[in-house]
Amino acid sequence: MREDRSPILELQGITKSFGGVEALRGVDFALHAGEIHGLVGENGAGKSTLMKIIAGVHTEFSGRFLIDGQETHFRSARDAHAAGIAMVHQELSVAPDLTVAENVFLGNQPTNALGLVQWRRMAREAGEQLARLGLDVDPMSRLGDLSIGLQQLIEIARVLFSGARIVILDEPTSALSPPEVERLFATLRRLREEGTAIVFISHFIEDILRVSDTVTVFRNGRKVAETASAATNKGALIEAMIGRGGEALEHSYSDDLMLPTPSNSPVVLKVDQLSLARSLKDVSFEARAGEVLGIYGFMGCGQQELSRILFGKLKPDAGTLAVEGTPKTFASTAAARRAGVALVPESRRDMLFHQEPVYKNISISILDRISSLLLKPAQERDIAKRQVEQLQIRPPVVGLDLGMLSGGNQQKVALAKWLTYPPKLLVLCEPTRGMDVGAKNDVINIVRDLRAKGLAIIVLSTEPETVLSLADRILVLKRGALVREFRNEPVSKDRLLEAA
Amino acid sequence: MASSETALAAGQRARGLAPFLRSQMRNIAPFLTLIFLSGFFALASPSFATLDNLGNILTQVSVTGIIAVGLTFVILCAEIDLSIASIANVTGIAVAYFTLQDSYVNIANIPLPGAVAILLSILLCALLGLVNALGLTVIGIPSFIMTLAMMQIAAGVSALLVRGQIAYKVPSLITTLGSGSIGGIPWLVIVAAIMLLGGHLVLTYTRFGRYVYMVGGNREAAEYSGLNVKLILGAVMVISAVCSGIGGMLGVAHFGSAQQNEFDTYLLDSIAAVVVGGTSLFGGRGGIGNTIVGLFVLGVLNNGLDHVNIDSFLKILIRGLILLAALVINVYAQRLREKAAE
Numbered sequence: 105m106r107e108d109r110s111p112i113l114e115l116q117g118i119t120k121s122f123g124g125v126e127a128l129r130g131v132d133f134a135l136h137a138g139e140i141h142g143l144v145g146e147n148g149a150g151k152s153t154l155m156k157i158i159a160g161v162h163t164e165f166s167g168r169f170l171i172d173g174q175e176t177h178f179r180s181a182r183d184a185h186a187a188g189i190a191m192v193h194q195e196l197s198v199a200p201d202l203t204v205a206e207n208v209f210l211g212n213q214p215t216n217a218l219g220l221v222q223w224r225r226m227a228r229e230a231g232e233q234l235a236r237l238g239l240d241v242d243p244m245s246r247l248g249d250l251s252i253g254l255q256q257l258i259e260i261a262r263v264l265f266s267g268a269r270i271v272i273l274d275e276p277t278s279a280l281s282p283p284e285v286e287r288l289f290a291t292l293r294r295l296r297e298e299g300t301a302i303v304f305i306s307h308f309i310e311d312i313l314r315v316s317d318t319v320t321v322f323r324n325g326r327k328v329a330e331t332a333s334a335a336t337n338k339g340a341l342i343e344a345m346i347g348r349g350g351e352a353l354e355h356s357y358s359d360d361l362m363l364p365t366p367s368n369s370p371v372v373l374k375v376d377q378l379s380l381a382r383s384l385k386d387v388s389f390e391a392r393a394g395e396v397l398g399i400y401g402f403m404g405c406g407q408q409e410l411s412r413i414l415f416g417k418l419k420p421d422a423g424t425l426a427v428e429g430t431p432k433t434f435a436s437t438a439a440a441r442r443a444g445v446a447l448v449p450e451s452r453r454d455m456l457f458h459q460e461p462v463y464k465n466i467s468i469s470i471l472d473r474i475s476s477l478l479l480k481p482a483q484e485r486d487i488a489k490r491q492v493e494q495l496q497i498r499p500p501v502v503g504l505d506l507g508m509l510s511g512g513n514q515q516k517v518a519l520a521k522w523l524t525y526p527p528k529l530l531v532l533c534e535p536t537r538g539m540d541v542g543a544k545n546d547v548i549n550i551v552r553d554l555r556a557k558g559l560a561i562i563v564l565s566t567e568p569e570t571v572l573s574l575a576d577r578i579l580v581l582k583r584g585a586l587v588r589e590f591r592n593e594p595v596s597k598d599r600l601l602e603a604a
Numbered sequence: 605m606a607s608s609e610t611a612l613a614a615g616q617r618a619r620g621l622a623p624f625l626r627s628q629m630r631n632i633a634p635f636l637t638l639i640f641l642s643g644f645f646a647l648a649s650p651s652f653a654t655l656d657n658l659g660n661i662l663t664q665v666s667v668t669g670i671i672a673v674g675l676t677f678v679i680l681c682a683e684i685d686l687s688i689a690s691i692a693n694v695t696g697i698a699v700a701y702f703t704l705q706d707s708y709v710n711i712a713n714i715p716l717p718g719a720v721a722i723l724l725s726i727l728l729c730a731l732l733g734l735v736n737a738l739g740l741t742v743i744g745i746p747s748f749i750m751t752l753a754m755m756q757i758a759a760g761v762s763a764l765l766v767r768g769q770i771a772y773k774v775p776s777l778i779t780t781l782g783s784g785s786i787g788g789i790p791w792l793v794i795v796a797a798i799m800l801l802g803g804h805l806v807l808t809y810t811r812f813g814r815y816v817y818m819v820g821g822n823r824e825a826a827e828y829s830g831l832n833v834k835l836i837l838g839a840v841m842v843i844s845a846v847c848s849g850i851g852g853m854l855g856v857a858h859f860g861s862a863q864q865n866e867f868d869t870y871l872l873d874s875i876a877a878v879v880v881g882g883t884s885l886f887g888g889r890g891g892i893g894n895t896i897v898g899l900f901v902l903g904v905l906n907n908g909l910d911h912v913n914i915d916s917f918l919k920i921l922i923r924g925l926i927l928l929a930a931l932v933i934n935v936y937a938q939r940l941r942e943k944a945a946e
């Protein structure tokens with residue numbers, strides 16, 4: 105499909121280091137018009153760093169940077185934007201207090217002759233653009249009131265329809281459910297036909313193979329492979345990514361998987377008739393010790409709200425919770441934590457302190473177990489080091505500010521917070537979001553370990569794979585109501601999708 | 605792993621002086637301001653750079669310093685307390701109100717033993733702080749508004765207690781701490797130093813101190829970590845009120861009288877000291893060390909302007925401009941740090 109033309113963007117010998125951390129070492133990268141270029145690699149391999157260089161976020165690096173054959177040096181993201189480059193960052197960067205329409209037009213709102221914003225026109229056009237992605241949201245609603253997934257789609261819409269000729273998507277699908285992913289891919293293909301060059305980063309290798317024309321693999325800051333998608337397969341890509349055979353990691357879950365006989369160990373959490381405004385309707389279930397309960401559903405099905413209620417962040421309108429038989433009404437997250445409940449939310453930003461070192465992020469929720477009055481930094485560091493080792497967090501430096509870790513490694517820190525003194529009930533929202541195949545596998549093993557220790561674990565996810573790889577029993581949540589339970593029976597990706 | 609750790613740490617330091625300086629802007633800028641101002645006044649006036657005058661400066665900033673200790677906690681949590689000066693005032697008045705005044709003082713007061721008077725006064729300011737805390741955390745009134753109301757309430761209580769009169773006597777302990785000295789060093793300075801040190805130790809070495817920084821750094825994340833954010837916010841409001849109260853009692857002894865509106869300038873001075881010192885208005889960054897530098901900047905500025913010959917009305921403007929500059933630096937330091945981190 106791709107003719108031999110000169111690339112619109114070419115990078116030669118790019119090297120970038122953050123102090124002692126070499127993020128990129130002599131990377132060559134070329135991008136052609138009308139091409140979807142997939143990028144894969146382990147957490148911390150340097151994918152986001154390279155893209156941030158292209159988008160003018162990182163301006164200090166060595167190597168040559170050519171656009172249309174012209175040597176260029178961006179001094180800011182604004183320069184990149186002027187050159188027709190737009191990027192959706194891995195971390196959501198929306199303005200939650202503005203309306204949906206304003207977010208779609210962030211930075212170039214339509215104005216009239218007097219310089220006033222043309223609200224009606226903006227709302228209409230925003231509505232049209234969102235409809236192209238299959239979204240039906242009120243352009244005048246406040247963005248922060250929408251779910252993370254919707255916010256992400258709106259950010260994607262902004263970038264896709266900004267008229268940029270180079271579009272970079274850094275893990276855009278991590279918060280999306282299958283139908284949205286399909287619509288996104290259809291849009292990407294249409295843009296490709298119009299001649300846009302697209303870079304697409306994802307840890308979902310199947311997605312990469314399906315939508316991209318070319319795939320580039322990163323490992324440890326180096327480009328280790330670049331091939332046409334048609335000429336490779338999942339196993340080969342994983343092997344290139346992690347540098348060893350990846351057979352064990354390429355489970356696809358399209359075949360039936362047999363769920364085990366439900367355990368009859370003690371009930372840790374009993375949820376009865378939980379309701380919340382328009383988000384949840386009469387939700388009842390139990391979670392047992394030594395069992396992983398999966399709750400699957402599309403984005404916006406009420407998972408987020410449910411997890412927040414379990415951790416005392418939201419108060420339900422009706423219904424009761426009981427932990428080990430004792431009824432609880434959590435007045436705060438602190439109360440939930442005291443009762444033995446822990447939550448890892450889907451959004452890292454909510455859970456982590458970016459300006460604080462890794463060890464403080466890990467120790468914060470167990471400080472009262474470590475020290476009564478005075479801090480014990482040495483002990484905190486030791487605990488953090490153990491977690492960093494167990495979860496293979498890179499780089500393994502507990503004194504580094506959290507903001508300096510790659511996205512996937514930050515996600516690991518979020519999990520690490522709860523692992524030193526395991527709670528009775530661990531609620532995990534999208535526990536493997538943003539993690540590479542190897543890391544996902546590590547998380548699976550950790551969750552199994554915890555299960556063996558007798559924890560009750562609830563995994564909420566919009567990714568069928570996540571639920572299938574972890575859960576012993578699966579509930580399907582649809583528009584706020586539990587519609588199906590899979591237990592002791594065969595289940596597969598298709599069956600889950602069908603039920604949702 | 606240990607060696608890679610040191611290598612990385614070294615790398616972080618070696619990543620260039622410029623980014624390091626940029627990330628430390630918050631701490632460096634106030635210090636440079638202090639050195640610059642001191643140098644300037646030392647050259648401009650021979651009476652400025654003397655040991656005596658250093659003593660003056662220390663005494664002049666002490667009451668502000670005591671109040672600023674608590675305010676530092678509040679601002680680190682990304683909240684504000686506008687009632688500090690009013691609470692200082694009402695506490696100072698209360699301690700006088702509970703002390704036997706000379707017969708010519710026309711206040712219907714309730715004389716009590718000194719220790720009781722002090723205790724009651726501290727209870728009073730703690731109570732007012734608790735009201736702030738409850739308004740902020742239970743009802744959910746933004747601290748700016750809540751403490752604005754408290755500013756009025758405390759002023760109202762003061763007015764009711766003194767009814768436009770002036771009281772002079774306070775318990776002897778307070779008199780000593782506020783206006784006495786030991787070995788040539790005013791007790792007031794010693795108390796301020798002890799409280800600043802205490803605040804520093806609490807913030808740096810205790811679990812509570814860590815919580816204060818974390819709540820200020822990212823309140824949402826603190827909540828998701830299972831911290832009792834409301835308790836921590838409530839505690840800093842009470843700490844702030846009690847520090848103000850202590851400052852108020854000693855201030856009254858230092859001035860030699862207790863009356864309405866005596867502490868009005870201390871609101872701005874305390875906020876200025878904390879912010880000029882580089883503690884972030886967005887929370888999570890800074891500390892007592894910054895506040896001390898801020899206090900000195902303010903002290904040197906106020907004192908130095910008295911040593912040089914300029915229009916006293918112009919002085920007010922100059923103070924304002926320097927505060928503005930410090931605020932600009934405060935906001936920019938935040939951005940530069942974010943830049944350097946990326």
Ligand SMILES: Nc1ncnc2c1ncn2[C@@H]1O[C@H](COP(=O)(O)OP(=O)(O)OP(=O)(O)O)[C@@H](O)[C@H]1O
Pocket residue numbers: 122125126127145146147148149150151152153154194498499507508509510511512513538540945946
């Ligand atoms: N601002 C920063 N300061 C210091 N180091 C950084 C910074 N940003 C990234 N790094 C380091 O650079 C390396 C590459 O990070 P990058 O974010 O590019 O990884 P990634 O391939 O996008 O990973 P992920 O899949 O987890 O998002 C990592 O080791 C990371 O710790």
Ligand SMILES: [Mg+2]
Pocket residue numbers: 151152153194274510511512
């Ligand atoms: Mg990344």
